Amino acid sequence: MSISVKRKDPTEQATGAPVMGRRSLALLRIAIGFLWIQNADWKNPPSFEALLHFTKYAVDYPVFPPYAWIVEHVVLANFAFFGWGVLLLEAALGGFLLVGLATRFWALLGIAQTIAISLSVLYAPNEWHWSYFLMLLAHIVIVGTAAGRYAGIDGVLRPSWQASSSRVSRILLRAS
């Protein structure tokens, strides 16, 4: 009688995550990267007309009154600066999540941006609130599982960062 023992995949032994689980996390991270890339595109400078339209929802349909006050008196009053900030943040979010570099850091920023978007549009007409809940959950999963370590640059470079004592490597190690 022979007993066959199924060998574990080496990466599975190292990370504890099954192959399909790792692939699913990589797929989720890449898909969320594409979400930001595609949606950064309608933040068109210099007028940021569409972004202004949705930002005003925070004041017209307030979700959290202190946030609505900040939008009305700070954001809308300095909208060109705010528009460029959103454009660059969302463009960077898409790019970094797509390639999986410093993934946990960028996914945390993704959580913050998702909360800001939710506080602007959650009570607006014709908005499906679960879109924002799902977006938030996806970023939480990416942070919690450090999804850049699977088919991402974090996974390729972490061994070198771990072997280094430089400050940049330490920071990237935490961010990944």
Add this chain to the structure above:
Amino acid sequence: MINTDGRQRAVIVLGATAVLCTVFVFFGGPFKLVPLNWGAMALASLVLGAFAVVAGFSGRRGLILLAGALFLAGVIVAVVLLIVGTRGFLRASVGGLSLWIGLGAGLAALGLTPDRTQGEPD
């Protein structure tokens, strides 16, 4: 057959991503995941992506870093084009800019980080 390590494969994949993403110029609606339109940006994606693939196969960190630097220089040019508000062939897209930020930063990180697991010096 060319043998490549994990880093080289990552560089080749990033370069191939730049090339493959140009197919989105033919897409429209919800499936245009990278909002690139036919023009200078798509053409530059093809050229820089091909260069990154070559850099990946060569395995030379200098070339990989140069590929990343070229993408990041492209980001700066694209931002300037967005500020100036160009149209037609030179029109920059924010989606393309986003893709280039990721590819540029990724390639630069791969080019700048010595392989300390192989005892490579800084």
